[in-house]
Amino acid sequence: MFHKEGQKIIIITFFIVVAAILAAQFYIDVEWVRYIVQIAALVILVAILQFFRNPKRLVTPTFDDILAPVDGKVVVIEEVDEPEYFKERKRQVSIFMSPVNVHVTRYPASGTITYSKYHPGKYLVAWHPKSSTENERTTVVLHTPKFGEIGYRQIAGALARRIVNYAEEGEQVTQGQDAGFIKFGSRVDLLLPLDCNITVKLGQKVTGAKTCIASIRKQDE
Template identity: 85%
Template sequence: MFHKEGQKIIIITFCIVVAAVLAAHYYVNLEWIRFSLQVAALIFLIAILQFFRNPKRRVTRSFDEILAPVDGKVVVIEEVDEPEYFKEKRKQVSIFMSPTNVHVTRYPASGTVTYSKYHPGKYLVAWHPKSSTENERTTVILHTPKFGEIGYRQIAGAMARRIVNYAEEGEQVTQGEDAGFIKFGSRVDLLLPLDCDITVKLNQKVVGARTCIASVRPLDD
């Protein structure tokens, strides 16, 4: 299954690859060059199909857990001063996505969208410390039953040139549902309350809509 954001690119790529394979067949005389060009064209098509894949995820929904919004690797766990919306300290968990990861963004929790804003910006590499505030990005805030307000930020990387965000203010959303897409390598930051328990570690690989990122701290803590 492929994401709807990739349909146009997949069709165009397929047409180009078919044309390239046929052109090589009819116009390239040296067999090894012809074969190499055809294989390269097919590998390119496979890479595009792999990038836009959208695997179905069976979600075990819970108000007590924040799930990973994307597939990738945890690269930051720290307290930060969040200046855009919360204007106070938050626990930030950042997930880096390589071009080989699934790039669908999924809602990390169920709740109401209270804020959704797009920011144009730079295209620093996604792991750069300033990418959270200087790169092209979208910021989304959800009001949740157990955690109060949480945020996530889709951040473009050096290769990413388009962020797709489906969240609209006032909308009721469900944990694990499709929230958008980031094309060609990127990062997502989660902005969580200080009193939640982070359940992942640095460099841990996470799976969108499956891996628990944070949980509600027990009342006796």
């Protein structure tokens, strides 16, 4: 299953690859060169297909947990001053996606979208400390029943040139639902309350709509 944001690119790439294979077959006389061109064309097609894959994730929504919005690796867990919307300190958990990860963004919690804004910007590498505030990005805030307002940012990386964000203010959304897509390498920051219990560690690999990132802190902790 492939994401709808990749349909046009997949179709164009398919026809280019077929044309390249046929052209190599008829116009390249040196056999080993012909094979290299044809194999390279197929590798490109496979790479595009795997990038836009959209595996089905069955989610049983819960108000007690915040789930990973994307597949990737946890690269930041820290307290930050959030200046755009919250204007207060938040717990930030950042997930870096390499080009081989699934790049579908999924809502980390169920709730009502209270803020959704796109920001044009730079294309620093996604793990750069200033990428959260200077790169092309979107900021989305959800009001949830138990965590209050939480936020997440889709951040373009050095290769990404288009962020797709489906969140609209006032919309009711469900945990695990498709929230958008980031093309070709990127990062997502979660902005969470200071008193929530972070359940992941730095360097941990997470799976979108499956891995629990944070939970309601127990009263006796």
